[in-house]
Amino acid sequence: MFSKLNASRKKSKLNTISSSKKRVNHIFRVIPAEEINANRSNAYTYLV
Amino acid sequence: VHNLNPFIYVTAGSETIEGGQKVRLFRFKNDYKQKVIVEIFQFKFNVYALKFYLHNHRDSENRYSFNYDIRFLKRKKITGARNFLRTVDTITTIALKEILDKDIIASFGFLGAPKPAEKDPNTNSKNINTDRTIANTIRYRIYNISSRKIFNPENFEYIDSKTSSIMLLRNNKNKEKLTVESAENYIKKEIIPNL
Numbered sequence: 001m002f003s004k005l006n007a008s009r010k011k012s013k014l015n016t017i018s019s020s021k022k023r024v025n026h027i028f029r030v031i032p033a034e035e036i037n038a039n040r041s042n043a044y045t046y047l048v
Numbered sequence: 049v050h051n052l053n054p055f056i057y058v059t060a061g062s063e064t065i066e067g068g069q070k071v072r073l074f075r076f077k078n079d080y081k082q083k084v085i086v087e088i089f090q091f092k093f094n095v096y097a098l099k100f101y102l103h104n105h106r107d108s109e110n111r112y113s114f115n116y117d118i119r120f121l122k123r124k125k126i127t128g129a130r131n132f133l134r135t136v137d138t139i140t141t142i143a144l145k146e147i148l149d150k151d152i153i154a155s156f157g158f159l160g161a162p163k164p165a166e167k168d169p170n171t172n173s174k175n176i177n178t179d180r181t182i183a184n185t186i187r188y189r190i191y192n193i194s195s196r197k198i199f200n201p202e203n204f205e206y207i208d209s210k211t212s213s214i215m216l217l218r219n220n221k222n223k224e225k226l227t228v229e230s231a232e233n234y235i236k237k238e239i240i241p242n243l
Contacts, residue, residue, distance in 0.1 A: 024179040026211045026240070028232045033201035039193075046200035047052075048144060 054138040060085065074142055075103070079131040080124075086142055092234065093226040095155045095216070096147050098139050112161040136194055144198075153222040155204075157239070158195075160188025160213045181212040181240060188213035207231050212240060 057076035064070050072088040083103035090096055101111035108114075121128045147154050162182045166172050175183040192208070192215055199206075205218040207228055216231050 024177045024181065024211065026181075026209050026236060028207060028209045028228075028235075030228055031201075031206035031208050036196050036201045036206060040196055044197055046203075047198045048148060048200065048203060 052137040052141055053134055054141040055084075055134055057086070057138055057142060072146075074146070076138055078135060084135065084138075086139060088142070088147065091157070092238075093155065093230070094151055094153050094219070094222055095157050095226070095234075096143070096151075097157045097159075098143055100135070100139060110164070113164055113167065115163050136191070140194075140198055153219050155219040155222060155226060156199075156217045157235075158188075158191050158215055158217075159243075160185040160191055162213075163187070177211070179240060180243065181214075183211045183213060185213040188215070191215070209235065214239070 055076040055078060057074050060073035060075045062070055062072045069089065074086040074088070076084055076086070078084050084100055085103050085106065086098055086100045088096060088098055099112060101108075102114060105111040105114055116128050116131075143156055147156075162172075162185045166175065166182055166185055169176055172182070175185075177183060188210075195206075195215070195217060199217050203220055205220060205223070205228065207216040207218055209215065212235070214235060216235065218226055218228070218231055
């Protein structure tokens, strides 16, 4: 039934557009725990 | 506790893709009785990525970018929110039950695929990067907020890149091998060039 499934039969375009690739200096940051805790309801506890 | 409300899912086996990578498959039916396929990819450092798409879009290059047409939703007199939230809950449940329960040092990466309009240079040029990534997509923002209900920052480091719409939830049980620096390098040098 799923024999036709093929994840790479066609190139994934998960987050891309068709253009030539040029390197981009992507910005990364670690989100502080305080920031994550601050934006949530106290009614919830984390699942993991 | 944040309760998840997933659809019932079943395993759909696995397949080997180009390069020899094995992909595990799951499937479920959404609110509109359409089959959704979930793919689990495993990368270095016990990092997993889950991708999903409608089964009937399996051969489309844009299968990860699909969103329901507003006319479809209007015809059904729904917003689509319930289906979307349950879909996210299903993906989360698969991540927790099928991956983290079996690999306790698993980390998770996600990328918010752009909606079709976000790929349009005429309307979204400021967010479209020259390496073909798209910054700050709607799905990235939603997944970013959703994950904050699930993953305790004491157990997972949130390594965030708004410019590429990627976030890595680094499992702190694997922090010696998967440092913040190595995670950034891996995303920049291996993940983004192969998107």
